Amino acid sequence: MDFNGKLILAPLAGITNSIFRRVCRKMGADVTWSEMVSADGLVQDAGRTSRLLRFTEAERPFGIQLFGSNPRIMGLAAGKAAGCEPDFIDLNFSCPVRKVVRKNGGASLMRDPKLVGEIARETIRGAGSIPVTAKIRSGWHAGMLNYLEVAEELIRSGISALTLHPRTRDQGFSGQSEWDQISELVRVSTVPVIGSGDVFTPSDVSEMFDTTGCAAVMIGRGAVGNPWIFSRAKCLLTGQDDPGEPQADQRFRLALEHTQMMVEEYGEKYGVIMLRRHFGWYTKGLAEASTLRRKLFACTSLDEVKTIFSGYLERVQCIQTG
Ligand SMILES: Cc1cc2nc3c(=O)[nH]c(=O)nc-3n(C[C@H](O)[C@H](O)[C@H](O)COP(=O)(O)O)c2cc1C
Structure with missing residues (x-):
């Protein structure tokens, strides 16, 4: 699996499902990741957990992410995940x-770096020929920044690439991610390093590549309601003009396509209702966004969504033309 120069859609539990992954691939994401899947759940399972393993060819290169703490169970879960033939685990x-x-x-x-190593080795054994990667934080808290030690253990165990989100567990998502730590890991790592954390604009993407030397950049929250970040970043990286922030009509076109896909997968009513959160994200920053959202949140059919979008565009056009 070649991560070099790639723009990756981060795993975001509850958000990056198969359909959103397809939307982002279409908008320029090079690699997608599953939401995290419980190894315990997968081994005991229960169709509910297995459902998280589903993906389509359009999402490739695609990785299944597992979490758990028991090496034996992680190995079994890796075997199950490998059966779905993802590009990596x-x-x-x-x-x-x-x-x-x-x-x-x-x-x-x-x-517990030692246990991390055991988990990695069992997972690699269970995964067979599928490469195994790992995603880590800086450490548990500010007094325990041991990402280099954990990375060393993982590399020694045979993992193929490492993602670092440089915040401690205690930080959660607060404060700023410390990109210097990504640079530090790049300096010592013998496997490709993927940078993650606070990439919200196309220029953040090029800045992360330039300042850290990472092999690939992972984008999480910055892609939510904003899958254009991938295509815009690619323009920037290849020296083309940035088309700029998407206008309302572009946003609505993509939101409708996203809705249509949800409706095909989950049926009309449920598909539209499930997309409500995304409507909130797609309309962020638009004029009169709160009124627009209130209307969209009451929708239960694709036609209603279309009518609201076209009504909004007509009104905006009237205002602009005076
Ligand atoms: C709602 C949400 C869900 C997340 N779920 C996962 C997950 O399932 N697996 C994982 O490794 N990271 C998960 N993350 C962390 C992201 O993948 C990413 O590392 C982090 O958000 C920093 O990147 P960003 O600033 O580009 O969002 C999640 C983050 C958020 C905000």
Whole structure:
């Protein structure tokens, strides 16, 4: 799996489902990641967890991310995930959420590099020929910045690439991500390093490549309601003019396409209702956004969404032409 120069859609639990991943691939994301999948859930399972493994060819290159703390179970889960033939399997040592950390999963494992290594080795064994990557944080808290030690253990265990989100578990998503730590990891790592954290604009993408020397840039919150970030960043990276912020009509076109895909997958009513959060994100920053959102949040059909969008565009045009 070649990550060099790639723009990656970050795993975002509850957001980056198969359809959103397809939307982002179409808008220029080079690689996509599943939401994190519980290894325990997968092994015990339960169709509910297995559903998170589903993907389409359009999402490739695609990785399935597993979390858990028991090496044996991680190995079994990796075998199950490998059966779906993703392009890679990723290990989550970065989730700060209490529910996950309480069971010693996600970022909790940053406190135990030896166990991280055991998990990686069992996962690699279970994954067979599928490459295994890992995503880590800076450490557990500011007094325990051990990302280099954990990275060394992972590399020694045979992982193929490393993503660093340079915040501690205690920080959650607060403060700023410390890109210097990405540079530091790039300096010592023998596997490709993927940078993650606070990439919200196309210029953030090129800045992260330039200042850290990372192999690839991962974009999370900056892609939500804004999948254009991938195509715009690519323009910037290849010396073309940045087309700029998408206008209302562009946003609505993509939001409608996204809605249509949801409707095809989940049926009209449920598909539209499930997309409400995305409507909020797609309309961020537009004039009269709160009125627009109130109307969209009451919709249960694709036709209603279309009518609201076209009504908004007509009104804006009237205002602009006086
Ligand atoms: C709502 C939400 C869900 C997330 N879910 C995951 C996840 O399932 N697995 C993971 O490794 N990271 C997860 N993350 C962390 C992101 O992948 C990313 O590393 C982090 O948000 C920093 O990047 P950003 O500033 O570009 O968003 C999540 C973050 C958010 C905000």
